[in-house]
Amino acid sequence: MTQAPEVWNSAYDNDTAPWIIGGPQPAIVELERAGHIRGRVLDPGAGAGEHTIALTALGYDVLGVDLSPSAVAYARRNAAAKNVPGARFEVADMVALARSGDNPLGTFDTIVDSALFHVFLADAAARADYVRTLHRLCVPGGHLHVLALSNAEEGFGPRIGAEMIRDSFTAPGWAIEDLRSDRYYGRITETIAEQAGDLTPDAAGRVEAAAWLARIRRIG
Numbered sequence: 001m002t003q004a005p006e007v008w009n010s011a012y013d014n015d016t017a018p019w020i021i022g023g024p025q026p027a028i029v030e031l032e033r034a035g036h037i038r039g040r041v042l043d044p045g046a047g048a049g050e051h052t053i054a055l056t057a058l059g060y061d062v063l064g065v066d067l068s069p070s071a072v073a074y075a076r077r078n079a080a081a082k083n084v085p086g087a088r089f090e091v092a093d094m095v096a097l098a099r100s101g102d103n104p105l106g107t108f109d110t111i112v113d114s115a116l117f118h119v120f121l122a123d124a125a126a127r128a129d130y131v132r133t134l135h136r137l138c139v140p141g142g143h144l145h146v147l148a149l150s151n152a153e154e155g156f157g158p159r160i161g162a163e164m165i166r167d168s169f170t171a172p173g174w175a176i177e178d179l180r181s182d183r184y185y186g187r188i189t190e191t192i193a194e195q196a197g198d199l200t201p202d203a204a205g206r207v208e209a210a211a212w213l214a215r216i217r218r219i220g
């Protein structure tokens with residue numbers, strides 16, 4: 001079972017989300033600098049909205065979606081506080097969309113998944129549905145970027161092996177163009193205090209963990 005919206009809501013309502021670091025993930029910032037973001041952009045599982053906000057501020061046409069109404073409310077407040085009123089957020093369940101005849105979101109040239117794919121670590125059916133939704137929402141030839149926590153090191157959160165990415169994004173629908181080690185930054189809250197107890201926060205209060213960064217093209 002994947003987690004219900006109420007579970008995610010509580011992380012935002014009680015400010016216990018360990019992934020909220022007050023800005024975008026450095027790996028996503030670097031992706032943009034390297035020229036890998038183009039056209040209409042989707043930020044699925046947008047959370048606090050940092051990637052949608054940062055990319056909108058740079059002039060991209062971005063939509064952030066999240067299963068959790070509290071996340072969307074948080075992201076909208078965050079965008080207002082950062083003075084990026086053009087940042088757009090909607091509530092949408094990327095798993096349920098696979099089973100629905102409708103596609104209210106449209107299609108996208110670039111999809112930037114930061115820490116959503118790994119959420120489906122223990123739920124193969126939800127993971128397969130999520131990948132089906134991604135395929136439907138990504139234009140042929142478009143790109144999906146996945147930043148996911150890695151099990152290569154001890155850390156926090158749901159950590160996956162590279163083979164889960166390789167197995168999920170195979171031909172004929174997808175081609176993995178790049179799959180490399182990177183870092184994901186979080187903060188220690190009560191949610192991960194036990195798991196991350198040995199990590200020392202940096203000057204900005206962030207802790208870092210091993211991650212995968214995959215660049216995947218929709219080919220069919």
Ligand SMILES: C[S@@+](CC[C@H](N)C(=O)[O-])C[C@H]1O[C@@H](n2cnc3c(N)ncnc32)[C@H](O)[C@@H]1O
Pocket residue numbers: 002008009019020025044045046047048049065066067068071092093094095096113114115116119
């Ligand atoms: C670990 S957080 C990552 C948030 C953000 N992308 C980041 O990197 O800071 C995962 C987010 O995905 C959302 N989420 C979980 N299941 C989802 C689903 N089926 N569809 C859309 N969003 C989902 C959660 O509400 C949560 O905000």
